[in-house]
Amino acid sequence: MHYNWNWAIFRELSPDGVHTYWDTLMSGLAWTLATSLAGWIMALVLGMLVGVLRTLPSPWLRRAGTAYVELFRNIPLLVQMFLWFFVVPELLPRAAGDWLKALPNAPFLTAVVCLGFFTSARVAVQVTAGIEALAGGQKLAALALGLTRRQTYRHVLLPLALRIILPPLTSEFLNIIKNSSVALTIGLMELTASARAVQEFSFQVFEAFSAATLIYVLVNIVVVAGMALLERRLALPGTLASGGGR
Amino acid sequence: MTLTRLFALLSIACCAATASAQELTGTLAKIKRTGQITLGVRDGSVPFSYLDDKQQYQGYSVDLCMKIVVHVQKQLGMTDVKVVMNPVTSANRIPLMANGTIDLECGSTTNNAERQKQVAFAPTMFVIANRLLAKKSSNIKSLADMKGKTLVATAGTTTLKQMTILNNEQKLGMNIVVGKDHPESFLMMETGRAAAEANDDILLAAQVASARNPSEFQITAEALSVEPYGIMLRREDVPFKQAVDAALARLYQSDDIQRIYSKWFMSPIPPKGINLNFPMPPQLKAVLAKPTDSPDPAAYAAVPPAQKAATKK
Numbered sequence: 001m002h003y004n005w006n007w008a009i010f011r012e013l014s015p016d017g018v019h020t021y022w023d024t025l026m027s028g029l030a031w032t033l034a035t036s037l038a039g040w041i042m043a044l045v046l047g048m049l050v051g052v053l054r055t056l057p058s059p060w061l062r063r064a065g066t067a068y069v070e071l072f073r074n075i076p077l078l079v080q081m082f083l084w085f086f087v088v089p090e091l092l093p094r095a096a097g098d099w100l101k102a103l104p105n106a107p108f109l110t111a112v113v114c115l116g117f118f119t120s121a122r123v124a125v126q127v128t129a130g131i132e133a134l135a136g137g138q139k140l141a142a143l144a145l146g147l148t149r150r151q152t153y154r155h156v157l158l159p160l161a162l163r164i165i166l167p168p169l170t171s172e173f174l175n176i177i178k179n180s181s182v183a184l185t186i187g188l189m190e191l192t193a194s195a196r197a198v199q200e201f202s203f204q205v206f207e208a209f210s211a212a213t214l215i216y217v218l219v220n221i222v223v224v225a226g227m228a229l230l231e232r233r234l235a236l237p238g239t240l241a242s243g244g245g246r
Numbered sequence: 247m248t249l250t251r252l253f254a255l256l257s258i259a260c261c262a263a264t265a266s267a268q269e270l271t272g273t274l275a276k277i278k279r280t281g282q283i284t285l286g287v288r289d290g291s292v293p294f295s296y297l298d299d300k301q302q303y304q305g306y307s308v309d310l311c312m313k314i315v316v317h318v319q320k321q322l323g324m325t326d327v328k329v330v331m332n333p334v335t336s337a338n339r340i341p342l343m344a345n346g347t348i349d350l351e352c353g354s355t356t357n358n359a360e361r362q363k364q365v366a367f368a369p370t371m372f373v374i375a376n377r378l379l380a381k382k383s384s385n386i387k388s389l390a391d392m393k394g395k396t397l398v399a400t401a402g403t404t405t406l407k408q409m410t411i412l413n414n415e416q417k418l419g420m421n422i423v424v425g426k427d428h429p430e431s432f433l434m435m436e437t438g439r440a441a442a443e444a445n446d447d448i449l450l451a452a453q454v455a456s457a458r459n460p461s462e463f464q465i466t467a468e469a470l471s472v473e474p475y476g477i478m479l480r481r482e483d484v485p486f487k488q489a490v491d492a493a494l495a496r497l498y499q500s501d502d503i504q505r506i507y508s509k510w511f512m513s514p515i516p517p518k519g520i521n522l523n524f525p526m527p528p529q530l531k532a533v534l535a536k537p538t539d540s541p542d543p544a545a546y547a548a549v550p551p552a553q554k555a556a557t558k559k
Binding site: 001002003004006014015017018086089090098101102104106107184185186187188189193196197199200201202203204205206 | 336337338340341343344345346360361363364365396401402403404407408411421423424425426430433434437438439480481482483556
């Protein structure tokens with residue numbers, strides 16, 4: 001190996017003469033977190049709606065939900081990014097397309113929308129599975145008590161189902177953080193793109209990517225710890241989620 | 247084993263010993279030992295190093311590398327050196343150079359001071375200027391015309407950094423967007439996501455030449471920076487560096503270099519037979535007359551004010 005290791009590279013000024021290479025990575029981290037958190041909120045909201053849709057009695061609503069899931073789950077994320085960014089604006093009427101292209105932070109907004117839809121399909125499947133995992137008696141008992149369908153979902157089914165699916169949701173949360181790196185293909189300077197920029201300018205490729213790897217791992221450890229805490233806080237004695245009372 | 251044969255063997259052994267009296271080291275020793283040299287080549291750096299429709303790697307940089315190979319082969323007194331083409335990307339060229347997978351990188355790599363801490367460069371083989379490319383209809387003649395408009399540059403390029411700095415320095419208020427690679431930057435400009443693309447002029451010329459409608463675009467005359475391109479090799483491998491320097495110095499003094507230049511920049515090139523029509527820049531003529539591997543732009547030309555502004559700390 002003829003490689004010139006230089007861990008001090010992060011303290012050196014990047015070519016813009018203002019920020020150090022460490023600042024470059026940190027600004028990348030900020031974009032990664034902003035993109036994945038915004039996308040995650042969107043994915044949770046949409047995923048819950050579509051997940052519920054797939055458990056309703058109406059076959060048409062169920063089919064609509066399934067169609068949504070299959071659409072967003074089966075197209076590779078990289079392709080979806082490209083479609084949202086380059087193809088959708090061209091399909092819209094001229095004025096709307098131009099407005100879209102001129103938006104400030106277009107790569108960021110596009111990445112959030114794309115990640116939100118992609119992840120929402122995966123969340124929807126889990127929400128459906130969670131609701132279906134509940135004993136059928138729960139729903140019937142709630143309806144028999146005189147709760148409306150909306151109230152049944154709101155007060156009985158969703159609270160229990162969401163507790164059941166917390167572990168797979170944690171995985172999805174980790175996935176969206178890692179998947180946000182795909183946004184570098186539409187020009188978002190997130191963490192991976194920043195690591196690439198550091199290596200492009202300084203040629204210290206191993207240091208740049210080691211640092212990025214460590215940062216991703218640390219962020220994900222924080223997420224796992226947070227979700228574990230949430231799981232413990234939400235555990236209901238006597239329900240499936242806490243493992244007792246069956 | 248007759249005595250004469252023993253003598254013959256001994257004499258061969260002795261002569262071989264004198265030939266390697268300088269004890270080959272580094273890349274030269276590796277070439278001698280393995281009988282092959284590995285060139286790092288690019289898939290799409292037209293016309294420097296690219297893959298054509300017949301799946302052959304070729305280009306201006308590849309031709310120069312082949313000249314180096316011939317020179318090294320002669321110097322090592324070998325009859326045949328096998329040339330292996332190993333495709334590299336901008337992201338993996340350094341690791342592959344460091345771990346000995348490739349011996350020379352024949353692409354379009356900018357030679358700058360930061361990079362010289364990690365690798366060495368052969369004498370400069372091309373000098374570019376950063377310029378803007380825009381649609382003729384948008385009437386952009388210089389960077390000043392870009393005030394408040396959207397500009398695209400490619401991720402990880404020195405151009406992108408320079409534009410970011412100039413934007414702040416000259417209070418242009420441009421919105422700078424990033425393309426992940428050169429084709430994507432061009433796409434952003436073409437689809438109207440950006441009013442202009444900032445890039446190396448030779449890359450812009452190639453993009454225009456291969457566009458659907460070349461007459462639709464124009465490159466600004468104003469040069470924003472000067473950058474040398476070089477063939478990359480491992481650092482601290484003095485004998486190999488000397489061999490490479492000597493090979494190129496000799497080539498630059500012959501008519502061959504003019505022939506190779508016009509083959510790639512002034513005539514139709516595969517796969518589509520597009521002609522870049524890019525006359526040799528005066529800075530390159532100066533370098534060919536006096537080869538240098540300096541990373542300092544000032545060694546090549548009067549540094550444009552825009553570049554000076556961007557390198558001020």
